[in-house]
Amino acid sequence: MNVVVVGSGGREHALADVLGRTADVVVTPGNPGIANSTPAPATELEADLYVIGPEAPLVDGLADELRAAGKLVFGPGADGARLEGSKAWMKELLVDAGVATAGHGTFTREEPALEFLDTMVPPYVIKTDGLAAGKGVVVTESLTEARNAVGDYLSGAAFGSAGQQLVIEEGLVGPEVSILAICDGQRAVALAPAQDFKRASDHDEGLNTGGMGAYSPVPIVSAHLLDDVMALFVEPTLAALRRRGIDYRGVLYAGLMLTADGPKMLEYNVRFGDPECQVVVPRLTSDLAELLAQAAAGSIVDAPTFTDEAMVTVVCAAQGYPVSPRTGDVITGIDDARAIEGASVYCAGVRTNSAGELVTAGGRVLDVCGRGATLDIARRRAYEAVSKISFAGMLTRTDIAAKAAGQAQK
Ligand code: AMP
Numbered sequence: 005m006n007v008v009v010v011g012s013g014g015r016e017h018a019l020a021d022v023l024g025r026t027a028d029v030v031v032t033p034g035n036p037g038i039a040n041s042t043p044a045p046a047t048e049l050e051a052d053l054y055v056i057g058p059e060a061p062l063v064d065g066l067a068d069e070l071r072a073a074g075k076l077v078f079g080p081g082a083d084g085a086r087l088e089g090s091k092a093w094m095k096e097l098l099v100d101a102g103v104a105t106a107g108h109g110t111f112t113r114e115e116p117a118l119e120f121l122d123t124m125v126p127p128y129v130i131k132t133d134g135l136a137a138g139k140g141v142v143v144t145e146s147l148t149e150a151r152n153a154v155g156d157y158l159s160g161a162a163f164g165s166a167g168q169q170l171v172i173e174e175g176l177v178g179p180e181v182s183i184l185a186i187c188d189g190q191r192a193v194a195l196a197p198a199q200d201f202k203r204a205s206d207h208d209e210g211l212n213t214g215g216m217g218a219y220s221p222v223p224i225v226s227a228h229l230l231d232d233v234m235a236l237f238v239e240p241t242l243a244a245l246r247r248r249g250i251d252y253r254g255v256l257y258a259g260l261m262l263t264a265d266g267p268k269m270l271e272y273n274v275r276f277g278d279p280e281c282q283v284v285v286p287r288l289t290s291d292l293a294e295l296l297a298q299a300a301a302g303s304i305v306d307a308p309t310f311t312d313e314a315m316v317t318v319v320c321a322a323q324g325y326p327v328s329p330r331t332g333d334v335i336t337g338i339d340d341a342r343a344i345e346g347a348s349v350y351c352a353g354v355r356t357n358s359a360g361e362l363v364t365a366g367g368r369v370l371d372v373c374g375r376g377a378t379l380d381i382a383r384r385r386a387y388e389a390v391s392k393i394s395f396a397g398m399l400t401r402t403d404i405a406a407k408a409a410g411q412a413q414k
């Protein structure tokens with residue numbers, strides 16, 4: 005099978021790596037750290053299957069364009085991608101589907117938004133309606149900060165038009181888990197659960213980022229909880245999409261908080277999470293290309309299977325991330341990192357300089373992964389591999405999977 009993967013980050017590198025076990029893969033536009041990257045757009049490449057990685061091309065209708073040309077595509081059309089493209093629309097759909105989620109209000113004007121905010125209790129949660137590269141969410145204990153965020157969002161000062169409609173949500177408390185499901189329009193099958201780390205610094209401090217690390221499996225997600233999430237969240241959502249005439253073929257990524265009142269949906273993403281993908285997909289023991297091709301064709305036959313081995317990924321980010329990452333610093337040590345048993349490195353924000361060296365070119369630069377019989381072993385290998393990598397100003401969290409590795413050992 006020939007597969008085109010669309011995207012240029014660590015997620016696409018991991019997808020290409022695992023699809024490459026059974027298929028011939030080209031990545032567009034890819035990056036210099038990913039083999040078989042090409043600048044040619046997907047619409048100009050011939051393949052048996054097209055897998056679209058990031059949310060932006062999905063929201064922009066790339067899947068529709070390719071399907072209109074008769075191609076087999078894994079990824080929702082623009083209609084389904086609204087789940088991620090508009091938080092207000094997603095919340096409406098969740099309510100319609102009867103899915104448990106945080107109470108909310110949607111606003112385009114400041115006065116009613118501030119009035120609503122005054123009725124809430126901390127933590128206050130303000131979200132842009134539109135896409136903001138995973139950064140459009142403020143969670144704060146401070147009413148002043150929340151009120152300021154409302155002003156900055158609605159005026160367009162903070163996120164341009166993405167923030168000019170906003171959602172204010174009830175603040176939920178509890179551990180977060182990500183459940184990724186592969187959907188063929190009718191049926192959904194679960195992938196192994198993962199947990200990611202959104203904050204920039206250790207102990208979940210600092211700014212929200214696209215994600216600083218992840219691990220899989222997740223000890224707090226039992227098989228029973230996974231079944232519940234599929235039955236009470238993912239399947240009703242797929243049914244609500246169908247009622248709207250949306251044939252959803254792609255990833256439904258459920259971001260859940262396990263609250264004292266049971267699991268509640270925080271958000272849906274319409275693609276593999278980045279960096280969750282990097283720890284979930286390599287654990288597959290069944291054929292990823294076959295699974296995605298079946299989903300794209302509307303008929304998943306078998307549920308995917310996974311190794312018992314754990315995976316941990318640690319993001320190496322550029323100095324200044326997530327606000328203004330510094331670029332152009334030479335990266336060394338990738339080969340040494342890969343030489344460590346169980347380690348792998350996926351390339352994200354990288355390019356080559358005029359001397360042909362690999363240099364930093366974005367906020368999240370590399371995903372350094374460790375794999376092993378337990379989370380603890382996987383975690384040690386990931387950090388040992390990280391210790392081989394260097395570039396000026398490199399930022400990493402030191403506590404990725406630390407708690408879970410401890411829990412799993414008890
Ligand atoms: P989202 O992009 O909606 O997943 O939000 C990013 C992060 O903000 C989540 O991973 C949570 O850590 C946090 N968050 C979002 N919604 C809520 C909420 N209702 N209550 C508490 N934290 C939240």
